[in-house]
Amino acid sequence: MSNPVYLALDLPQLDAAKALCEQVKGHIGGVKLGLEFFCAHGHHGVHEIAHCGLPIFLDLKLHDIPNTVAGAMQSIHVLEPAIVTIHASGGRAMMEDAKAAAGEDCKVVAVTMLTSLDERDLERTGVGGTPHDHVMRLADLAQDAGLDGIVCSGQEIASVHDRWKDGFFVVPGLRPGGKATADQKRVVTPRRARDDGASVLVIGRPISRADDPLAAAKQIEETL
Template identity: 85%
Template sequence: MTNPVYLALDLPQLDAAKALAARVKNHVGGLKLGLEFFCAHGSHGVHEIAQVGLPIFLDLKLHDIPNTVAGAMQAIHVLEPSIVTVHASGGRAMLEDAKAAAGEHTKVVAVTMLTSLDEQDLKRTGVGGTPHDHVMRLTELAHDAGIDGIVCSGQEVGGAHKQWKDGFFVVPGLRPAGSAVGDQKRVVTPRQARDDGASVLVIGRPISRADDPVQAARDIEATL
């Protein structure tokens, strides 16, 4: 992969999202479309963004019984996504069925722990141990289920990479040095995540909400 940066295009207006993608396309490696975008614009919106000519990452975080998740994966074959997310906490059978139902060229990656959560949040949901412990457990589960990789924060990707040498690691919640953290709790810089083994770097607001998105994308690209 020449450029590991996937721009998170979670904008409510389709025209604005497509225009932004076209502006920065030469300085990112792909485009991530999340739940907000997909609920607002559906398959039509994905097809429109795909016209920009970059790989599409559908961040749908599928989490349901195995049969339902498999059906959802089959339903999005026509969109030809390069990456699709499911929740690791859905269990091994769900992960196995998701991978079996995915398109031949689609990587299935399991979300371990959202970057908006910390150890206190884990405790409140009945999960013991540190975020690192939790992510390592789910990394092992994802590996055993035979999917392609995981989604984790930059603070855990180094450990996950050591545990799963040939895994595919998606790291969101990244912030360039000096930028606002916002609602993220476990952040690192894009360069640190890449050095620690990240395969894909998901970056949204530092580019999409910058005064000059093209320059912001160029600046991040230059650090890699």
């Protein structure tokens, strides 16, 4: 992959999302469309963004019983996504069925721990151990289930990459300055994540909310 940056294009207005994609498409490698975008614009919105000519990453974080998740995966075949996310916490059977139902050229990756969570949040939900421990457990489960890879923060990517050499790893919550902002708690810089083994770098607000999105995208690209 020549440019690992996928722009998180979760804008409420479809026209604005299309315009931003066209503006920066020469300096990103793909587009991530999340739950907010999909709920607002559905299949039509995905088809419209696909006109930009970039790979589409559907970050839907599917999490339900195995049969339901498999059905959801089949329903998005027509969108031809390059990547789709599911939740590793859905269990091995759910992950196996999701992968079996995915399109031939679609990578299925499991979300381990959201970058908006930290150790205290884990404790409150009854999960013991550190974020690192939790991510590694779920990464092992995803690998055993036959998935292509996982989603994790840049703080765990080096350890996961050491254990899963041929995995496909998506890292969100990236900040060019490396400092936590807004609802993101466990962040690193795009350069560090890439050096540690990230396959895809998901970057949203540092580009989409920049005064000059094109300049911001170019600047991030230059650091890689």
